Amino acid sequence: MSAGSGCACRISRRRLIGAAGAAGAAALGAAACGSQDEGPEPYDALRGTVVAQTSEIPVGGGSVVIDGKLVVTQPKEGDFKAFSAVCTHAGCTVQEVETTVNCLCHGSRFDVATGEVRSGPANRPLEELSITVDGTDIVLDEKPPRGGQGS
Numbered sequence: 001m002s003a004g005s006g007c008a009c010r011i012s013r014r015r016l017i018g019a020a021g022a023a024g025a026a027a028l029g030a031a032a033c034g035s036q037d038e039g040p041e042p043y044d045a046l047r048g049t050v051v052a053q054t055s056e057i058p059v060g061g062g063s064v065v066i067d068g069k070l071v072v073t074q075p076k077e078g079d080f081k082a083f084s085a086v087c088t089h090a091g092c093t094v095q096e097v098e099t100t101v102n103c104l105c106h107g108s109r110f111d112v113a114t115g116e117v118r119s120g121p122a123n124r125p126l127e128e129l130s131i132t133v134d135g136t137d138i139v140l141d142e143k144p145p146r147g148g149q150g151s
């Protein structure tokens with residue numbers, strides 16, 4: 001199990017509503033949450049690099065790695081998956097992996113094999129990312145061409 005950061009987006013919006021009014025808060029809040037725009041994702045700088053060792057990822061579960069940027073799971077022995085750690089509900093970083101990937105902000109749980117929602121409030125799966133296992137290294141693949149899978 002690994003711990004990550006809390007939901008900065010939700011807190012920022014509340015504070016901004018009081019300081020800047022609802023319209024300004026919505027614009028600033030959207031800019032603060034990376035999943036709201038087309039900019040680079042937190043894991044993009046990690047593409048082509050080793051993000052975990054196979055020995056670090058428990059069978060039937062997984063770990064939040066690289067300071068909460070990615071979730072790497074091993075649903076069955078030798079079968080590794082990677083997902084964005086950004087919760088699809090409101091943008092928190094998922095904080096722990098047990099038999100599901102758990103977002104503690106509001107309680108969403110995601111399947112360790114597919115990233116699909118097991119329980120809400122999230123209603124969209126975690127973004128799956130393409131990885132390659134090279135010996136004991138788990139490498140986040142380079143970004144596929146525009147229109148390809150995994151981006």
Ligand code: FES
Pocket residue numbers: 007087088089090091092103104105106107108120121122
């Ligand atoms: S942000 Fe994850 S459950 Fe709300």
